[in-house]
Amino acid sequence: MKNKVLGSTLIIAGTAVGAGMLAMPLTSAQMGFGLTFVLLFLLWILLTYTALLYAEVHQHDKNDAGIASLTEKYFGKNGRLFVNFILLFFMYAVLTAYVTGSGDLLFGLLPESMMGNGDIARKISSLMFSIGFGLIVTLGISVADVTNRISFSLKVLVFIAILFLLFNKVSLPNLQASPTNNLLFFSAMPVFFMTFGFHICTPTINEYLEGDNKKVKLACFLGSTGIFIIYIVWQFATHGVLEQSTLIEILNKDPSLNGLIEAFKVTTGSNHLGEIIRVFSILALITSYIGVALGLSSAVKDLLMHFNLRHDRITIGLITFLPPIIVGFTYPKIFLSAFAFAGIIFAFIGVILPVLLTYKARIAHPEGTQTRGGTPALVIATLFAVVIMIAYLLSIFTDVLPTVTG
Numbered sequence: 001m002k003n004k005v006l007g008s009t010l011i012i013a014g015t016a017v018g019a020g021m022l023a024m025p026l027t028s029a030q031m032g033f034g035l036t037f038v039l040l041f042l043l044w045i046l047l048t049y050t051a052l053l054y055a056e057v058h059q060h061d062k063n064d065a066g067i068a069s070l071t072e073k074y075f076g077k078n079g080r081l082f083v084n085f086i087l088l089f090f091m092y093a094v095l096t097a098y099v100t101g102s103g104d105l106l107f108g109l110l111p112e113s114m115m116g117n118g119d120i121a122r123k124i125s126s127l128m129f130s131i132g133f134g135l136i137v138t139l140g141i142s143v144a145d146v147t148n149r150i151s152f153s154l155k156v157l158v159f160i161a162i163l164f165l166l167f168n169k170v171s172l173p174n175l176q177a178s179p180t181n182n183l184l185f186f187s188a189m190p191v192f193f194m195t196f197g198f199h200i201c202t203p204t205i206n207e208y209l210e211g212d213n214k215k216v217k218l219a220c221f222l223g224s225t226g227i228f229i230i231y232i233v234w235q236f237a238t239h240g241v242l243e244q245s246t247l248i249e250i251l252n253k254d255p256s257l258n259g260l261i262e263a264f265k266v267t268t269g270s271n272h273l274g275e276i277i278r279v280f281s282i283l284a285l286i287t288s289y290i291g292v293a294l295g296l297s298s299a300v301k302d303l304l305m306h307f308n309l310r311h312d313r314i315t316i317g318l319i320t321f322l323p324p325i326i327v328g329f330t331y332p333k334i335f336l337s338a339f340a341f342a343g344i345i346f347a348f349i350g351v352i353l354p355v356l357l358t359y360k361a362r363i364a365h366p367e368g369t370q371t372r373g374g375t376p377a378l379v380i381a382t383l384f385a386v387v388i389m390i391a392y393l394l395s396i397f398t399d400v401l402p403t404v405t406g
Contacts, residue, residue, distance in 0.1 A: 026257075090200075
């Protein structure tokens with residue numbers, strides 16, 4: 001592709017902006033738009049910064065070095081083993097969720113003749129989705145890039161169509177609603193934190209851009225900024241169209257995307273919104289699947305190379321895609337149980353690990369290009385991650401924080 005930076009930017013944005021984005025306003029229903037904006041803005045700064053840290057660390061190693069290889073360089077084999085386990089388990093869990101979730105989304109697109117047995121039809125849909133896009137990723141990042149560009153472009157067009165139906169109903173007083181409880185800021189923090197999760201793609205992006213540090217950093221910044229803009233525009237549209245009391249009523253009756261769609265139908269008078277949102281969800285699932293699959297295949301390749309094992313495309317593809325398909329069809333709870341502590345896992349992958357790697361890399365390579373902020377910024381990022389983890393644990397194990405959907 002002529003412009004690999006654009007392709008890399010869209011892979012980053014596509015990985016994070018998944019189908020779950022549409023239900024984000026339910027998490028922020030009681031917060032109001034103002035507090036929601038502040039939280040998303042802070043998370044954008046934090047996770048853009050840590051993505052740039054990964055790019056900084058990559059400049060001192062081979063173009064195709066994975067996160068585990070970077071960890072081994074600075075923390076030895078035990079560090080590598082720990083990071084390998086965390087990365088592989090987490091990404092296999094995410095892909096398994098996509099395999100099982102794709103069946104429900106694609107079920108409605110199947111011919112009526114195939115809908116007799118719903119369970120079988122859903123499994124056929126999941127299998128078609130997993131094998132089809134798994135093959136695309138296995139063929140290489142260039143093919144995945146083209147597919148992602150097409151899917152992301154269509155997703156943006158569909159998103160614009162959704163906004164077109166909503167924007168003329170936006171009301172300024174709705175956007176000025178105050179939070180019902182200021183502690184909701186901390187309750188929503190772990191949920192929104194997860195929606196910026198694209199850091200597993202950085203090794204793939206670094207290899208694709210041939211280790212050009214400036215281009216890698218630019219792609220990370222643009223991709224993360226694109227994620228932030230999309231989230232803010234959607235929050236603006238939702239909070240602007242629906243009164244806070246209406247959003248809270250949805251939480252009490254049907255705290256799901258379907259409940260939100262029904263509220264939009266009543267407000268806009270459009271009967272096509274549900275179908276349009278289904279199309280968006282499918283396209284979002286495709287781009288997220290491609291991004292996570294690229295990250296997982298990079299981690300698998302890194303592991304195979306470390307042990308001097310066969311690492312051709314077919315081998316990497318089979319190891320990447322067979323486990324989620326098999327487990328997704330037999331016993332998905334094995335991997336999906338990881339989501340009970342997904343916030344803790346991503347706090348480590350997305351913030352703590354890049355901070356630790358950067359600290360070590362700056363000692364070993366003081367001559368390298370450094371991300372702005374110095375040591376104080378590393379400390380602040382770490383403290384932010386600690387706050388997120390505490391909020392996450394309090395939300396799970398106590399009633400200290402108010403409950404949010406997500």
